[in-house]
Amino acid sequence: MVLLKTMSAKSKYTHHQHSGIAMPNNSNNRKVLLGEDEIPKEWYNILPDLPAPLPPPINPATREPVKPQDLERVFAKELIRQEVSQERWIPIPEEVREVYRLWRPTPLYRARRLEQYLKTPARIYYKFEGVSPPGSHKPNTAVAQAYYNMKEGIERLTTETGAGQWGSSLAFATMLFGLKCTVYMVRASYNQKPYRAILMRSWGAEIYPSPSNKTNFGRSLYEKDPNHPGSLGIAISEALEDAVTHDNTRYSLGSVLNHVLMHQTVQGLEAKRQMEMIDEYPDVVAGCVGGGSSFSGLFWPFYYDVYVSKKAPKKTKFVATEPTACPTMTKGIYTYDFGDTAKMTPLLPMYTLGSDFIPAPIHAGGLRYHGDAPTLCLLLKKGYIEPHAYNQVEVFEAASIFARTEGIVPAPEPSHTIKYVIDEALRCKRTGEEKVILFNLCGHGYFDLQAYLDYFEGRLQPFEYPEEEIRRSLERLKSELPWIDQLPYLKNL
Numbered sequence: 001m002v003l004l005k006t007m008s009a010k011s012k013y014t015h016h017q018h019s020g021i022a023m024p025n026n027s028n029n030r031k032v033l034l035g036e037d038e039i040p041k042e043w044y045n046i047l048p049d050l051p052a053p054l055p056p057p058i059n060p061a062t063r064e065p066v067k068p069q070d071l072e073r074v075f076a077k078e079l080i081r082q083e084v085s086q087e088r089w090i091p092i093p094e095e096v097r098e099v100y101r102l103w104r105p106t107p108l109y110r111a112r113r114l115e116q117y118l119k120t121p122a123r124i125y126y127k128f129e130g131v132s133p134p135g136s137h138k139p140n141t142a143v144a145q146a147y148y149n150m151k152e153g154i155e156r157l158t159t160e161t162g163a164g165q166w167g168s169s170l171a172f173a174t175m176l177f178g179l180k181c182t183v184y185m186v187r188a189s190y191n192q193k194p195y196r197a198i199l200m201r202s203w204g205a206e207i208y209p210s211p212s213n214k215t216n217f218g219r220s221l222y223e224k225d226p227n228h229p230g231s232l233g234i235a236i237s238e239a240l241e242d243a244v245t246h247d248n249t250r251y252s253l254g255s256v257l258n259h260v261l262m263h264q265t266v267q268g269l270e271a272k273r274q275m276e277m278i279d280e281y282p283d284v285v286a287g288c289v290g291g292g293s294s295f296s297g298l299f300w301p302f303y304y305d306v307y308v309s310k311k312a313p314k315k316t317k318f319v320a321t322e323p324t325a326c327p328t329m330t331k332g333i334y335t336y337d338f339g340d341t342a343k344m345t346p347l348l349p350m351y352t353l354g355s356d357f358i359p360a361p362i363h364a365g366g367l368r369y370h371g372d373a374p375t376l377c378l379l380l381k382k383g384y385i386e387p388h389a390y391n392q393v394e395v396f397e398a399a400s401i402f403a404r405t406e407g408i409v410p411a412p413e414p415s416h417t418i419k420y421v422i423d424e425a426l427r428c429k430r431t432g433e434e435k436v437i438l439f440n441l442c443g444h445g446y447f448d449l450q451a452y453l454d455y456f457e458g459r460l461q462p463f464e465y466p467e468e469e470i471r472r473s474l475e476r477l478k479s480e481l482p483w484i485d486q487l488p489y490l491k492n493l
């Protein structure tokens, strides 16, 4: 029998003062729900709480740190303010919370059927962000970014998209605030996922496969090869060029930057409350990393408990997963590199495979970026994050197990984490440990069914990215900008 325990005066959970629905961790309940009034009122900003100052972005022309005002032609002013803010808590505007109500708070599920299938003593929980209209965590920041741009009188936003999750999220958010939206979609994904492009058009966005013939940079590649598969680095260059060459247009990024990751902390803040309601605390928090926004959004609030307020009951481990075809965290080199292929962005301090990296056309389009968020990279460098890489064949095997036990068909990106979670739960089976594992199911896979078909029919390749390629790409960067090694900011980290 399923016993839904609402918060009553007699409940053992009343001290938490929640209006949501709780379950004791030994009941048969599947999910923990919060009420709409429990959508967080502030985002958590990790910048003041990092273990070392975040190395600044560098302007390659001056070799000096970028000044916030240098970015005003590209981003809304409030987003630049948030990017460098040292305030720990940043209020979420009521208009943004109002839109969040369309799908937030998102459910926290206990993966009971997966646990039973694995016969593990571990307790597995997942925060499901696939309930948003675009189907992932990405609108948590898209809505905030569209809102601030609208407030500042901007009329159009440009962006890039890999898997199409980010592009659809920005198309959705701009529509809600009356802005226009132009999306450059990596051609390999555009061909693999035509329905994502149709979804963006349904919300009124214009969309071009990248490299396109709409920008000078795109044209230089498109004319040589109209079937060029593209990359996120190239699509970013196109979207940036479009933004800075048109009036009243700004650019919007779906990951990597501090403010983007901060907007995602609604996930971790909700998850913390949800776990509190069932008297649980995670031993492990795990997520996948493309640029690092979904994972950071989930783990930052737990990092705050463990390392800042020091109120966590456990020393929680933070685990990040990625593809072996794009192994930024496990094989990348920590240095300054450009965020895009045309070298239009500032130099960012990150683990990188080189900004001219063209990834194999794996199905996890959202994980095919050559670098990662500077905050995540600093934490990785300092030993706060444990990275794991998996190939797409083992990832889809894990995704299929999940679909056949939990019912939800997961997106390829979080399926990297599912692979880790299954391995960890099986380790617990061997050792008898009752670990509590929390992970981020940051998107559903209903637009990724071609990938599932390719897996079922044995067409997926277990790509590994060759290390010589990474070295070659970074040698090219260093011969172009030999002074990078002299920059003082990464020394002593």
Ligand SMILES: Cc1ncc(COP(=O)(O)O)c(C=O)c1O
Binding pocket: 136, 137, 162, 163, 164, 165, 166, 254, 255, 256, 288, 289, 290, 291, 292, 293, 294, 295, 365, 366, 367, 411, 413, 414, 442, 443, 444
């Ligand atoms: C479902 C999903 N998960 C994860 C990612 C990776 O991005 P990030 O690391 O910023 O969350 C993407 C990117 O498009 C995505 O669509």
